[in-house]
Amino acid sequence: MxxxxxxxxxxxxxxxxPTFRDVETGLWAKVDPYEISSSDGWRRHPEKVWAWYLWRHYMMKSVxxxxxxxxxxxxxxxxxxxxxxxxxxxxxxxxxxxxxxxxxGSLFSFRCDRCGVPYDGPLPAMPEPVESVDPPQCRCGGLIRPDVVWFGEPxxxxxxxxxxxxxxxxxxxxxxxxxxxxxxxxxxxxxxxxxxxxxxxxxxxxxxxxxxxxxxxxxxxxxxxxxxxxxxxxxxx
The missing domain is CATH 3.40.50.1220 (TPP-binding domain)
Structure with a gap:
């Protein structure tokens, strides 16, 4: 079968x-889902988007x-x-x-936002959620982003x-x-x-x-x- x-x-x-339809608590309670799950949000505030996804990445270890x-x-x-x-x-x-x-996509895969090369380098530790973290840089000068599908992306x-x-x-x-x-x-x-x-x-x-x-x-x-x-x-x- x-x-x-x-x-x-x-x-x-x-x-x-938690899902996007849940009411988040604490630091992210007032975050607009579009701002952290769109390429527009990434271009405007990559440090905030990176912090949110990095926290979700580590949070998965608790479930x-x-x-x-x-x-x-x-x-x-x-x-x-x-x-x-x-x-x-x-x-x-x-x-x-x-x-x-x-x-x-997956919270456990990362790639450059410019050249698309997969990233398997070190990630910053995050024992608790914070509002912003600078994403790592690729050799080409691009920023490392989570390899997930954001609004408007194929x-x-x-x-x-x-x-x-x-x-x-x-x-x-x-x-x-x-x-x-x-x-x-x-x-x-x-x-x-x-x-x-x-x-x-x-x-x-x-x-x-x-x-x-x-x-x-x-x-x-x-x-x-x-x-x-x-x-x-x-x-x-």
């Missing part, structure tokens, strides 16, 4: 990772995969599993998933192509914890449906996708995903 999992912010939120992440990784024992995620964390990888496609073509292929070749697609409103990733479930592939939505809340999927489970990923593959024949009738 070929299974493609499409995961969104809700899945990471179950592990305690771990939940039962939903671990369930998806366990499916690999009897199925070919691809994970297409909108999340920029590494929780799927830390749970053991081997084929993870990050369509919005998705990484290699990750997107692999995601489309994974969805198109699946026997079943499982959509977990996504609001189904952020395109183009939100169009992948419809691509599966257009290919006649069953789509199962796992989300405690109703989404714009709910009326179109094959089956919608009003459960969290940690509750629904363990044992889901074994339940599929009964669920899909």
């Amino acid at each position: 070929r299974v493609t999992v499409l995961s969104g912010a809700g899945m990471s939120a179950e592990s305690g990772v 771990g995969p939940n039962d939903g992440h671990r369930a998806v990784a366990a499916w690999q024992d009897g199925a070919e599993v691809h994970v297409v995620t909108q999340n920029v964390d590494d929780l799927h990888e830390r749970a053991g998933s081997g084929q993870v496609h990050h369509v919005h 998705l990484p073509s290699d990750q997107w192509d692999r995601s489309v292929e994974a969805v198109s070749r699946a026997d079943v697609a499982v959509v977990v914890g996504t609001s189904a409103v952020v395109y183009p990733a939100a169009g992948l479930p419809d691509l599966a449906l257009a290919h006649g592939i069953p789509v199962i939505e796992v989300n405690p809340e109703e989404t714009p996708l709910s009326d179109r999927v094959t089956l919608s489970l009003r459960e969290t990923s940690a509750t629904a995903l363990p044992g889901l593959l074994q339940r599929l024949p009964a669920l899909l009738g």
Whole structure:
């Protein structure tokens, strides 16, 4: 069986990772999400954007995969599993998933904003959040930025192509914890449906996708995903 999992912010939120829709606390409580997730914001205040993403990078060490992440990784024992995620964390990888496609980039990859060369040099320590940190410089004179997709930027073509292929070749697609409103990733479930592939939505809340999927489970990923593959024949009738 070929299974493609499409995961969104809700899945990471179950592990305690704040989302952009959450009300941030402390230093970042009044930050405009656009200012820290757009190329315009980066050009105006790279030191503030770098500080915010560096803090998120280190913050991830305090959270771990939940039962939903671990369930998806366990499916690999009897199925070919691809994970297409909108999340920029590494929780799927830390749970053991081997084929993870990050369509919005990763907090754990960095590159030059001028020449695009990947950066694997040292990062400043950040024991607590601060308002600004100067980003490292590339040899070309550019600044090192997080390799994530900001508003108005294209998705990484290699990750997107692999995601489309994974969805198109699946026997079943499982959509977990996504609001189904952020395109183009939100169009992948419809691509599966257009290919006649069953789509199962796992989300405690109703989404714009709910009326179109094959089956919608009003459960969290940690509750629904363990044992889901074994339940599929009964669920899909």
